Amino acid sequence: MHPLSWLRKLLGFIFLGLWLSLACAQTATPPLMLAQVWRTGMPLQDYWVSEKYDGVRGYWDGRQLLSRGGIPIKAPAWFTAGWPSTPMDGELWAGRGQFGHAQSTTAQTAPDDAAWQRMRFMVFDLPTAPGNFDQRLPVLQRTVAALDQSWVQAVEQRKLGNEAELQQWLMQIVKNGGEGLVLHKGSAPYRSGRSDDLLKLKPFDDAEARVIGYKPGRGQWQGMTGALLVQSPDGKQFSLGSGLSAELRRSPPPLGSWVTYRYQGLHEKSGLPRFARFMRVRNEPGFEPSSAPR
Numbered sequence: 001m002h003p004l005s006w007l008r009k010l011l012g013f014i015f016l017g018l019w020l021s022l023a024c025a026q027t028a029t030p031p032l033m034l035a036q037v038w039r040t041g042m043p044l045q046d047y048w049v050s051e052k053y054d055g056v057r058g059y060w061d062g063r064q065l066l067s068r069g070g071i072p073i074k075a076p077a078w079f080t081a082g083w084p085s086t087p088m089d090g091e092l093w094a095g096r097g098q099f100g101h102a103q104s105t106t107a108q109t110a111p112d113d114a115a116w117q118r119m120r121f122m123v124f125d126l127p128t129a130p131g132n133f134d135q136r137l138p139v140l141q142r143t144v145a146a147l148d149q150s151w152v153q154a155v156e157q158r159k160l161g162n163e164a165e166l167q168q169w170l171m172q173i174v175k176n177g178g179e180g181l182v183l184h185k186g187s188a189p190y191r192s193g194r195s196d197d198l199l200k201l202k203p204f205d206d207a208e209a210r211v212i213g214y215k216p217g218r219g220q221w222q223g224m225t226g227a228l229l230v231q232s233p234d235g236k237q238f239s240l241g242s243g244l245s246a247e248l249r250r251s252p253p254p255l256g257s258w259v260t261y262r263y264q265g266l267h268e269k270s271g272l273p274r275f276a277r278f279m280r281v282r283n284e285p286g287f288e289p290s291s292a293p294r
Helices: 003-026 099-107 133-147 163-175 246-250
Strands: 033-037 047-052 056-060 088-093 120-125 152-154 180-185 193-201 205-216 225-231 237-240 258-263 277-282
Touching: 047 163, 047 193, 056 099, 088 099, 099 277, 120 133, 120 180, 133 152, 163 180, 205 237, 225 246, 225 258
Parallel strands: 033 193, 120 152
Antiparallel strands: 047 180, 056 088, 088 120, 180 193, 205 225, 205 258, 225 237, 258 277
């Protein structure tokens, strides 16, 4: 082989490798902390407690906003102007009961300026800051305060004395239209994956499943969708009919889409959710569930 031909091939492989590396880096899933479920009797004094905001997870990597699945979120330039090179983890939130607005706004390929005016970035951690959460929290608060932007807010964190106080705050949040609470272990480093370092507490269980089919409606739903046939991440299949609106029965979520449902525990023998009820479609960019119901 001619030396120049060999050199051209070598350079081609090098450039191909660099291109693939950059492509992978741009689509890498953020290494997010994920929450387990709070269990009665856990050491509450070890945790900071905050409201669980019902929005879309947003990860600022120092350059751009990413979804939970690593897809860039197209926010207007003014929304992220002046943000630090330090990564920030938070929730893109439009207010209590406004999940639909948050989801549709963050899913747009061309940002709607008016829609983003209603959005806030609720920052709850600094993934690359040194130390445990007790040490990261004041750094987070100073970082957000320095931005001086009304749409970027540090999530309020509280210490509670006992489980009665925890349940009382949960009931207050839910009564006012909130989703629940999050508990963040003070001694925990920021590490990806699901662990007891991060816990959630809600008045019901919820999880995600993928739509794999439809069951025909009967009676008043004749000619429409009676139920969605869905499959959980661990392969279990079941039907979701309760909670579907008339609009969704006429035009159901497409095959392959993810939906969120609530339920009350699992059947002991089958492991299927009890009293499963449809909540909403999950169509934020790159959404993938991280686990099956527990």
